[in-house]
Amino acid sequence: MIDCGEGTQHQIKCSQLKSSKLHSIFITHLHGDHCYGIFGLLHMLKAGNRTNPLHVYGPIGIQSLITNALYASGGWNGFEIIIHELGVHGTKYEQDTILNYCTTSETKPPSTSPSQSYHQTSFQVILNPQNKCQFRYKPNQIISLGEIDFGISAFACPITHRVETFGYVFIEKDKEGILNAAKATALGAKGPQMGMLKRGIDVTLKNGTTIYSKDVVGDNIRGKKIAVMQDCSYIDSAFEIAKDCDVLIHECTYDQSHYDNAITFGHSTASMAATHALNLKAKFCCSHNFPGFFFFLHITQKIY
Ligand SMILES: [Zn+2]
Incomplete structure (x- = not known):
């Protein structure tokens, strides 16, 4: 699963998907529309008597987001949650946290817990007053997450948005050629x-007589490659690993008349998404916008 916005568990219940088969969740960034659904989903899985562990990948902060929420609501005595925090400067994820059977009696309060009986926090003072982004990451700044399941390898690439954000690329193993x-x-x-x-x-x-395999078996069949670039304006770091992808899923929040807003707020226009698809030589591009500021669903086959 890529991202887990509000109400994800309801959408799963309305679909044919089996939540028991969920292996990993890849959170692109910590804006609410991309991750606030995780708490409801975790409890739905627990209510379904899940026993398999669940992997959660995401930027630094995902661990405290999940553990603080679970702690504040009475602890966790469900299945194992394995959290992988990604750092943009590392070549591997910087910290793995295994959350398993932590309850209020077994777990110390998070370090950010207020020490006084009453504590008031003004979020205004910790918000970035500009809330804008102008930076770009270097090419090939890729974090390999290894083989995650079913012969599929995953890679995370930091992409430009207002908060630390990752694009994800999934590459299937090549398959053996077909025997004649x-x-x-x-x-x-x-x-x-x-x-x-x-x-x-x-x-x-x-x-x-010797029969040579190469004479009767075709070339290996290239595994599929899927790249997912959620909220972003630039994806420089992802170009090398995502090029020639079979499917590119890319956000587009604005039309081209709002290009300046897209750059300022770390989003893409439809044209920017299409340009990224062309540069990657993506075979198939699906552009979308989650919150619905600008409704756009564009699917193009053979776009180059
Ligand atoms: Zn965002």
């Missing part, structure tokens, strides 16, 4: 020899 069974049979292969040839093993028949 008719040709192999004609050359004399049979039974288990077919499997050997498919696995790249040459076979020598009783009559001394």
